[in-house]
Amino acid sequence: MTALPGWFQPLLDRAAASRTEDFTRLATPAEGGRDSAVLVLLGEGPAGPDVLVLQRAARMRQHAGQPAFPGGAADPGDADAAATALREANEEVGLDPASVTVVAQLPRLWIPVSRYVVTPVLAWWHSPHEVWPCQPEEVAHVARLPVAELVDPANRVRVRHPSGWIGPAFDMPGMLVWGFTGGVLSAVLDMGGWSRPWGPGRLVDLPAVDATPVPSASGSASAEDGR
Template structure:
């Protein structure tokens, strides 16, 4: 899914460098894990970029601690595809509406990123990039699934003081962000890190700053079940 050129041109100036770069986006820009040609549960997430009081931001939710998969982790809105979903964008928008009450009419769809694999849950995820042209209040509609919703400013995500790598008890190491009480890591941090680089927003930060993942965050590692994943597994 790519929107016509006139749709992209209506996006704000700060989004244009990212949109131009995404024409050549590869799986390797976000992860070192190969997406299997067959198998995996199809799913989609909505990478929703808007503009608030502090400039561009991204919508992130924190999953409830009681969920079976990815409990307690910050994530993009999204989930598994339903048979009735026409495509990945339909899945992402439906899930965002169900999870945080997003008005789908407030969103301009832009493009799909490469399909990415999450081994621990065997999801094959299509990140759907969108511009939130008419932001509105959102909230956790299902507390059993979503604990918290926030718009994280890009300026805070790229602050070197808020960037680090985390080490999972399994030994997996990957990028992370500590912003507004959220520790964003794993799949979500890998996608964010790639987009910040491609949008020209990233600032130099110390990749040598590695912290152990807090026990409350230590769900199975993104590289669980694989033999060929190194320290850059999710980036």
């Protein structure tokens, strides 16, 4: 495996022992649901560690305009969750799988509203390269978000969905990272030892684009505590 930078090791140590409860209060069912995977890809840019996040196109039927890690539903030919995440990332943003070192698979997480069972795949981007929206009808924007900016208390907020659901989010330039992605990202920052006290944080209302609640990986409709 490609050598990891020193800052990655604390996250890897915590991830190896992580449990579903570290990410969500929602139990993953033993059976049912559609298998899927997302790529939690950490690289190192001019501002230090960063994470790759995309924004869905505004005209999509589902999840319009929402932030996401690269990823999607498993195909029959995928060997495992890592294969799914890397394939989807290649299709969505042109990510070269050879530039990535997969280091861990995080616990499988249940999203009841879509009936997806999602495996976040933790990876090190050892050879970063240009990425872009390969499927403009699905992906509007791709960004590498610096960890230093994500953990800045000024950028930590709580989002209230029109359904009443409230969860942690990140108010980044050009992108509000919330929902399932915001919850997973919040947990990963905690595990890496990067998080700074920020609660309770500003409360931001989402526009009523999609009235379907999308539970954050770090809480439920009553999750209002900041860290």
